[in-house]
Each structure stands twice: as structure tokens, then as C-alpha cells.
Amino acid sequence: ENENVVNTACLDVTIESEQDDIYLPKAYPISDEAGSELEPFKFTITNNCQDIAKYQINLESMSKKDGEEILESQRLKPKYLKYKLNEVGKDGTIGLLTGEKENDTTKVEETITDAYEAHKLTTGYLKEGASKSYEFRLWMDSSVTAEEIESMNKTLVSKISVISTYVTEAPLTLEETILGLNIEREDSGATGLYQVEHEGVNIEYTTEADKIKELQKSEYRFAGKDPNNYISFGETYSNDLYTFNAGEFGPYGEYNSIEECENDNQDSEGSCEIIHNKGDNIYWRVIGLINTPEGQKAKIIRDALIGYYSWDTSIRDVNDGYGVNEWSQADLMKLLNPNFDGEEVNNSLYWNGTSGDCYVGENEQTETCDFIGKGMPEELKAMIEEVTWNIGANADEAFSSKIAYHFDIPTIKVYEYERSKNTGKQNLCEGFGSPYCNDEETRTYTWRGKVGLMYSSDYRYATSGGSGDTRSKCLNQNLFFWSDIYAENFPEETDHPDCYGNDWLLSTSSDWTISPVSTYTYSSAVFGVYGGSNAYYSYNTAAVHPTVYLKSDVMVVDGNGSIDSPWILEI
Numbered sequence: 001e002n003e004n005v006v007n008t009a010c011l012d013v014t015i016e017s018e019q020d021d022i023y024l025p026k027a028y029p030i031s032d033e034a035g036s037e038l039e040p041f042k043f044t045i046t047n048n049c050q051d052i053a054k055y056q057i058n059l060e061s062m063s064k065k066d067g068e069e070i071l072e073s074q075r076l077k078p079k080y081l082k083y084k085l086n087e088v089g090k091d092g093t094i095g096l097l098t099g100e101k102e103n104d105t106t107k108v109e110e111t112i113t114d115a116y117e118a119h120k121l122t123t124g125y126l127k128e129g130a131s132k133s134y135e136f137r138l139w140m141d142s143s144v145t146a147e148e149i150e151s152m153n154k155t156l157v158s159k160i161s162v163i164s165t166y167v168t169e170a171p172l173t174l175e176e177t178i179l180g181l182n183i184e185r186e187d188s189g190a191t192g193l194y195q196v197e198h199e200g201v202n203i204e205y206t207t208e209a210d211k212i213k214e215l216q217k218s219e220y221r222f223a224g225k226d227p228n229n230y231i232s233f234g235e236t237y238s239n240d241l242y243t244f245n246a247g248e249f250g251p252y253g254e255y256n257s258i259e260e261c262e263n264d265n266q267d268s269e270g271s272c273e274i275i276h277n278k279g280d281n282i283y284w285r286v287i288g289l290i291n292t293p294e295g296q297k298a299k300i301i302r303d304a305l306i307g308y309y310s311w312d313t314s315i316r317d318v319n320d321g322y323g324v325n326e327w328s329q330a331d332l333m334k335l336l337n338p339n340f341d342g343e344e345v346n347n348s349l350y351w352n353g354t355s356g357d358c359y360v361g362e363n364e365q366t367e368t369c370d371f372i373g374k375g376m377p378e379e380l381k382a383m384i385e386e387v388t389w390n391i392g393a394n395a396d397e398a399f400s401s402k403i404a405y406h407f408d409i410p411t412i413k414v415y416e417y418e419r420s421k422n423t424g425k426q427n428l429c430e431g432f433g434s435p436y437c438n439d440e441e442t443r444t445y446t447w448r449g450k451v452g453l454m455y456s457s458d459y460r461y462a463t464s465g466g467s468g469d470t471r472s473k474c475l476n477q478n479l480f481f482w483s484d485i486y487a488e489n490f491p492e493e494t495d496h497p498d499c500y501g502n503d504w505l506l507s508t509s510s511d512w513t514i515s516p517v518s519t520y521t522y523s524s525a526v527f528g529v530y531g532g533s534n535a536y537y538s539y540n541t542a543a544v545h546p547t548v549y550l551k552s553d554v555m556v557v558d559g560n561g562s563i564d565s566p567w568i569l570e571i
Contacts, residue, residue, distance in 0.1 A: 010049030011126075011164045016042040022059075022138065022158050029140045032094050032373060036084055040135035043160065047126035051166040054557075056123045057134070058108060059083065060115040062157040076154035078117055080144045085121045086378075088133040094373070095121070095234055111161050118161070123558045124570055125171055136160065171555045174298045174569060178220055178289055187470040189502070191224025194471070196461060198291065201412060203419050211293040215390075215419050219296070221288030223471070224464035225502045230566035231300060232559070233377040235282035243508045246270040251508045252530075254305065254543075275508070276304075283566055284380075285504070287458050290549070293388045293446075297549040301454055301505075305545055306350060307369060309335065310359040311512050311526050311538040314439065321363035322524035323538035324439045325424035325516035327391045328447045330538070331359045332512070336451040336546055350546065351376050351451065362539035376451070376546070383571050384450045385551045392420035392445045393518040411460040411475040418455050421445045424516030425523040437523035453514040454505065454547050456527045462505040466498030474499035505529075509543035510536070 022041050026034075047053040061078050063070055084094050095106065110118040126132065138158070146152070172180070184192040196219040203212045222229040242261040243251040247270055254275070255261035261272035283303045290299040312323035312330040327333055335346040335358060345357045345366055353375025357366040394417050423445055429437035465471035474482070474496065482499045500506050510530040517525035517535040528536040536542060551571065558568035 010047060010051070010166070011053055011055065011162065012046040012048060013162050014044045014046070016044060016133070022136070022160060024138055024140065024156065026139065029142045029144045031142045032082065035082055035137055035139035036094070038137045038139060040137050041160070042088070042133065042135055044131055044133040045126065045162060046131040047128060049166060050128050052128070052170055053126045053164050054123070054167055054171075055126065055162055055164045056108075057085070057121045058111065058118045058161045058163065059121055059136075059138075060110055060112045060118040060159050060161050062112070062114055062159060063116040064114050065155060065157050070155050070157065073150075074153075074155050075116075076140075076149070076156040078119060080140055080149065081156075082139055082141045083121065084135075084137045086135055088135055094236075111163055112159055115159070123568060125555070125557055127170075171557055173552060174286070174550060174554050174556055174567065175289060175296075175552060177556045177561075177567070178286065178298065183220075184223075184464070187465065187472050189464055189466050189470065191227050191464055191502070191504075192222070193227070193288070194221055194223050194461075194464075195219070196221055198412070198415065201416050203416065204421065208293075214293055214295055215291045217291050217296060219288055219290055219461075221290075221458075221461045222286055222504065223462050223502075224504060226504055226563075228561040228563075229286040229504075230303075230559075230561055230563050231284040231286065232281060232566040232568060233284065233380050235304075235374075235377060237276045237278055237280045237282060237304070238374060239278050240274055241276040242272050243275045244268070244270055245273050251275070253508060281566075283563070286561075286567075287454065287462070287505075287547070290458075292549060293390075294385075295552075297385055297387060297552070298554070299458075299547065299549050301458075301547040302545050305507070305509060305511075305543040306371070306374070307358070307544060308360070308509070308541040309369075309544050310361060310365075310541055311536075312524070313359045313362055313364050313539040314524075316363050318439050319437060319522070319524045320435045321539065322436060322522070323362070324441050325393075325524050325526050325538050326439075326441045326443055327389070327452070327514055327516070328444050329441055332544065333447075333449070333452075336544075337449055349375070351381075359539075360541050362537075379569075379571075380548070383550050383554045383569060385549045386448060386450050387549045389447045389449065389452050389514065390419040390445065391447050391514060391516065392418050393422040393424045393516045411457055414460065415457045418457055418515055422518060424518050424525070426518050426520045429520055429523055434521050436521060439523055451546050451548055453512050454545065456513045456515045456529065458547075459503065459505045459511075459513070459529045463499050463503040466502050469496050469498040507543060507545070510534075511543045511545060512536075514547075 025038050106119040108118050108120045181193045183195050184190045198216045203215045242255045242258050244253050244265045245251045258272050284300045285303050287299040289296050311332050314323050331346045334340040336350050338348055338351045340348045349356050350371050353371050355370040355372055358369035360367045423443035425443055463474045465474045482496050510528045513527040515527040524538045525535040526538045528542050555570050556567050557570045559565045561567050
């Protein structure tokens with residue numbers, strides 16, 4: 001209605017659009033892609049005070065037009081709308097103004113007179129003299145039907161409101177926030193943050209004493225069934241997802257439709273169940289404050305998988321088409337990280353949020369994959385720290401059965417192996433004349449990059465244990481037999497549900513780790529986890545959960561880490 005208050009005490013709001021109305025340029029349902037291309041409403045917020053300004057940006061729906069009351073039956077309700085708010089020069093996220101879902105955390109109290117509904121779009125901080133410019137787009141969700149709206153000629157009157165408070169100190173960083181949490185007692189069985197001691201562990205991958213010292217520090221890791229370690233970047237599920245619940249064996253797999261789930265499990269006893277609705281939030285979760293050669297960093301993992309892909313694959317003449325277990329050249333590494341646009345397959349598709357072909361089987365099998373609107377969040381890209389990842393394998397001398405695969409050793413030893421000079425190719429492998437280890441790839445035990453996967457030890461340390469098997473017992477337990485999925489051929493072993501059942505990194509799928517497995521007959525084996533742990537050929541398809549380290553100056557500007565109030569981060 002062209003009546004805007006654009007100054008509140010120290011905070012100036014400047015409207016930069018030629019037209020200062022917020023409106024629907026196309027008043028009919030359109031796709032997210034089309035909505036993202038609309039001409040935006042632009043405004044800039046400037047802090048003219050000496051204090052730090054904390055601000056919140058809302059979209060508020062008004063109950064009057066030209067001074068006249070809009071009848072309830074005539075309103076175009078926010079639940080039919082989508083929006084995109086982004087800083088100028090950054091790609092922002094698309095949000096759905098539902099206002100009706102139980103887990104909707106955007107609905108807030110109205111601040112404008114005559115507003116009947118308000119939604120929080122974002123929050124942030126501004127130091128003295130600092131400015132931020134935003135672009136805002138609003139459109140009708142493509143899934144809306146005329147029947148839902150009930151009649152045509154609905155009315156929408158909305159305003160952007162900027163609410164500000166002033167603080168004398170900057171918000172805490174994510175690292176400071178984590179360090180401020182309560183530390184759980186080791187065998188309490190509680191869900192929360194645990195301190196993990198590494199002082200004195202044998203780290204020999206490098207002769208640089210300062211880097212060894214960094215890897216020997218105490219870490220702080222979230223453990224238990226469902227700790228408060230949630231982060232939101234505004235991602236949501238693009239479709240409903242189903243899993244197959246096999247009764248006593250629990251749920252496994254993710255399917256895009258109930259028909260796909262039923263067809264894939266028609267010979268199994270159980271039922272297909274929905275696990276995520278379209279529009280539900282996708283979260284990232286904090287593994288903890290983890291040691292790297294460059295210092296301790298907050299490490300986070302995407303809670304939802306991005307798909308099932310090969311870790312690596314190869315032509316038939318190389319390791320018989322099984323792939324190579326060297327992360328520095330792995331196909332999956334190239335899918336997740338930037339600067340591989342020149343590749344024909346897995347060419348930075350997830351990082352760039354584009355579509356193309358991905359590897360899904362031995363002998364370089366491919367299929368079409370699409371990450372448009374589902375790639376790495378733009379705001380997260382600026383927060384990622386490029387660090388040295390340790391990609392060591394199990395000990396060269398440990399050839400035999402369970403020991404060779406990290407299964408029958410304590411977690412602290414796994415931590416050491418991951419940070420060792422061991423690679424995924426045994427020195428004796430070629431001597432046996434095996435066709436499964438004839439690759440000529442240069443082997444490394446470190447890799448410097450941005451996007452990786454969890455370690456095998458990350459999965460182990462994420463358990464709180466329980467009343468039967470305590471956390472200490474789980475961390476010293478044979479990981480191969482955490483779940484009886486792998487114990488059926490070993491009658492002397494039993495299931496350990498306290499270990500995997502109280503581990504928040506347990507998913508409904510077999511998940512890849514970044515850790516290679518070294519044997520004397522194959523140089524294509526990689527660790528996977530599903531309840532317990534096993535060695536998979538790298539050409540196999542398993543769930544991919546991208547994992548990154550964050551820069552130390554990433555701040556928590558909102559939330560408490562719970563699923564109802566996830567941490568909102570800002571660089």
C-alpha cells in the first residue's frame with residue numbers, strides 16, 4: 001500500500017526496487033525454477049549505531065486493503081506461497097510458507113498492526129556501519145490447484161518487516177557454542193556431547209610434530225540416539241520418501257514412491273512406510289569438534305542422503321572393473337567437490353547443483369542424476385574450510401579376516417589407522433598376481449579438499465551405548481558384530497542393539513565412509529556402515545552423505561540445535 005516505515009532508531013532500510021510494492025508478478029502457480037527468475041524486490045539494511053544489531057526479517061500478511069477489511073474467504077493464504085530470500089550475489093534458499101505443519105518454525109508473532117500472519121524469513125547480525133542487501137521473490141507454489149484455493153480472485157497484501165535489537169557482543173561461533181554445552185559422563189548412556197581423549201595415540205603419518213599434536217587433542221563429539229546437533233540451511237525434500245520396515249530387522253532403503261518401495265520388496269515380509277513428506281526440512285548435523293592437521297574444526301554431515309552412487313569404478317582392465325580405493329582420485333570425490341567440470345561423468349554435479357551422469361556400477365556403469373535445486377547450499381559453500389583429510393587404511397601387516405577390516409580392534413586404534421601412512425593397496429597385492437589390484441594410481445594417505453564423507457571412527461564415536469552394552473564396551477566391541485546382520489555366520493557372536501540403536505549416524509541405508517580397506521587380494525575395498533560395518537567393493541552403490549569442516553568464524557545467529565529450533569549459521 002506504499003506506506004512504508006524505513007527507519008527504526010539506528011537501523012536504516014533502503015528500498016532499491018523501482019516499485020516498492022511486494023507483489024506476485026505472475027499470479028498463478030509456477031515452478032520453483034520460474035519463481036527464482038522473477039524480478040526481485042530489493043532492499044538494503046544498514047546499521048548506523050555503534051552497537052551490534054541483531055535483526056529478523058519477516059513477511060507479514062495484512063488483513064486490510066486500502067483501509068477495507070479483507071474477508072477471510074477472500075484471502076490468498078500464505079500456505080499457498082513460496083519465496084526466495086537471498087543476499088545480493090548469493091543464491092539463497094527456497095522456502096514454503098506453510099504455517100500449518102507441526103515442525104514449521106517460520107511462523108512468528110505479527111509485529112505490524114492489522115497483520116494476521118507473519119513468517120520469519122531470516123535472521124542476522126550487523127556490526128557498526130555494516131550493510132546487507134537482499135533480494136526477495138514471491139510466487140504461488142506449482143502444486144496449488146484451483147480446488148484448493150476454492151475460488152479465484154483472492155487477495156494478498158503483504159509487507160516486509162525488519163525487527164532489530166542491539167547487543168554489545170557478537171554472537172558465539174559454532175565452536176564456542178559447542179564448547180559451552182554440558183559434557184556427558186562416559187558411560188552414562190545419555191544422549192549429548194562427549195569428550196574423547198586422544199592424548200598419546202600413535203600418529204605417525206607425518207614427521208611434523210605440530211600436526212601430530214593437533215591430531216592428538218581431545219575431541220568433542222555428539223553421541224546418542226538423537227542429540228541436539230541440527231543445522232538448517234533451508235533445504236527441503238522435493239518429494240515424499242518411503243522406507244521398507246522389515247519388522248525385527250528394522251527399516252532399510254529410501255524410495256521415491258510407495259510403488260517403488262513395494263516393487264523392490266515384494267518377496268520380503270514387512271511394509272512400506274513414509275519417512276519424509278514433500279516440503280519437510282532437510283538438516284545437516286554436527287559430528288563434533290574434530291581434529292585436523294590444521295587445527296580442531298566443527299565437522300558436519302548432511303542428514304539426508306543425496307542418492308546411491310559408486311565410490312569409484314574403473315574399466316575392466318583396471319582392478320577387473322571394481323574401482324580404485326584411493327579418495328584423492330575417486331569418482332565420488334569428483335561428484336561432490338568443485339573444479340571437476342572438465343570430467344565427462346561426476347563432474348562436480350552436486351557442488352554445482354546441476355544434472356548429468358553419475359557412476360553406479362562396475363566397469364564404469366552410469367545413470368542420469370539430477371541435483372538441480374538439490375545441490376550444495378550456496379550459503380554453506382562460503383562456510384566450508386578446505387582442510388587436510390586423513391585417508392589412511394588399516395595396517396599393512398594386518399592381513400587376516402576381522403583384524404584386516406578394522407572389525408576386531410578398538411575405536412581408538414581405528415582412529416590411529418585413519419591417520420596413518422597406510423594406503424588402500426597392499427605391497428604384496430601385485431605379488432599374488434591378482435587381477436583385482438593392478439591399478440597404477442598414485443597412493444596417498446592425506447587429501448586436501450572441501451567435501452568428503454564420514455570416517456569409520458565417526459560412526460563408532462556417535463554411539464552413547466546403553467544399559468546393556470555401555471559406550472566404553474561399544475567402542476571396544478567388534479564393530480563387525482554391532483548388528484546381527486553380519487553375525488549370522490558367527491554363532492558365538494550376539495547382536496548389540498545398544499551400540500547401533502543409540503547411534504544417531506545409523507541410517508536406513510548402507511552408507512559410504514571415506515576410509516579405504518587394505519587387503520592382499522583387492523585394492524578396491526572401502527568401509528561402509530549399516531548397523532555394523534563391512535568392506536564393500538568401491539563400484540557398489542551405497543548412500544552418500546556429504547561431510548564438510550566449517551571455518552572457525554561461522555556464527556550461530558539463531559536456534560538451540562534442536563530439531564524444532566535448529567542452529568542457523570552465518571559466516
